Amino acid sequence: MSVTRAPAHWACAPLKTSVPNARHQARREIESAGFVAPDSDAAYSIELAVTELVTNAVHAFANAASGRSVRPASLIDVCLRWTSASVVVEVTDELPGVPTMCPTSADDESGRGLALVALLGTWGVRPTPVGKTVWCEIPYEARGVAC
Ligand SMILES: Nc1ncnc2c1ncn2[C@@H]1O[C@H](COP(=O)(O)OP(=O)(O)OP(=O)(O)O)[C@@H](O)[C@H]1O
Numbered sequence: 001m002s003v004t005r006a007p008a009h010w011a012c013a014p015l016k017t018s019v020p021n022a023r024h025q026a027r028r029e030i031e032s033a034g035f036v037a038p039d040s041d042a043a044y045s046i047e048l049a050v051t052e053l054v055t056n057a058v059h060a061f062a063n064a065a066s067g068r069s070v071r072p073a074s075l076i077d078v079c080l081r082w083t084s085a086s087v088v089v090e091v092t093d094e095l096p097g098v099p100t101m102c103p104t105s106a107d108d109e110s111g112r113g114l115a116l117v118a119l120l121g122t123w124g125v126r127p128t129p130v131g132k133t134v135w136c137e138i139p140y141e142a143r144g145v146a147c
């Protein structure tokens with residue numbers, strides 16, 4: 001199956017409310033693209049990756065804003081790119097800091113987001129001129145045709 005759908009792009013303000021908004025937007029894109037079943041593991045994985053990566057960018061903005069090392073108009077860009085066998089979730093910010101998967105202990109209350117993302121697919125970070133893009137490529141199986 002060839003995929004000709006244009007990437008879905010949207011921008012979020014660096015606010016907590018952007019996290020559920022981005023998740024809803026991802027759900028709308030999943031349903032409108034139709035490449036994966038709405039109740040499939042892949043669909044939930046896409047939502048989870050968007051949730052974790054946007055949450056991280058919102059936190060990074062809050063941390064940078066408290067140290068004033070951030071542009072006030074800074075936005076978070078989310079992109080879903082479909083290929084014939086995977087979807088790439090990309091979250092781009094203009095913020096300092098490097099996403100780093102850290103070891104956690106059973107008592108830690110946080111620090112597991114990127115470990116979760118790593119379970120969903122291959123992930124990585126690439127620099128942009130003013131920040132970075134954190135991406136996760138999630139494989140999916142094309143929806144079967146009933147016979
Ligand atoms: N977009 C980002 N910009 C800057 N630093 C980031 C970004 N994303 C992640 N990090 C850094 O990587 C660390 C690990 O992220 P991770 O999502 O695994 O854990 P967490 O966000 O601290 O906790 P949790 O996701 O469990 O609530 C963060 O604490 C932060 O220091």
Ligand SMILES: [Mg+2]
Pocket residue numbers: 052055056111112113114
């Ligand atoms: Mg996190």
